[in-house]
Amino acid sequence: xxxxxxxxxxxxAGTSGSPxxxxxxxxxxxxxxxxxxxxxxxxxxxxxxxxINGANSLYIINEHxxxxxxxxxxxxxxxxxxxxxxxxxxxxxx
Numbered sequence: 001x002x003x004x005x006x007x008x009x010x011x012x013a014g015t016s017g018s019p020x021x022x023x024x025x026x027x028x029x030x031x032x033x034x035x036x037x038x039x040x041x042x043x044x045x046x047x048x049x050x051x052i053n054g055a056n057s058l059y060i061i062n063e064h065x066x067x068x069x070x071x072x073x074x075x076x077x078x079x080x081x082x083x084x085x086x087x088x089x090x091x092x093x094x
Contacts, residue, residue, distance in 0.1 A: 007089040014084055018077045024091040027075065030060040032084040039080035051081055 007026070012019035021027075032041055032051050039051040041058070051058050078084045 012086040026089040029087040042077040
């Protein structure tokens with residue numbers, strides 16, 4: 001059972017790069033789009049998911065994704081994307 005007491009819902013958005021996620025962040029949803037070849041999103045410094053050039057936005061939602069960031073480094077890296085949106089739960093009073 002997931003205890004969400006002490007978490008705050010936050011949103012991150014940008015074009016490419018790595019949003020700064022504090023340790024203990026629970027990622028609920030990722031949406032990204034690309035207009036260039038070679039775009040991808042790397043999840044938790046592990047699996048890389050391609051983002052198809054010119055296709056509809058890629059949705060990775062909480063029905064398929066419940067990731068917790070345990071380390072201090074960035075958990076997500078967006079490469080060659082032209083937009084991204086991340087919805088997450090951040091621990092503490094952020």
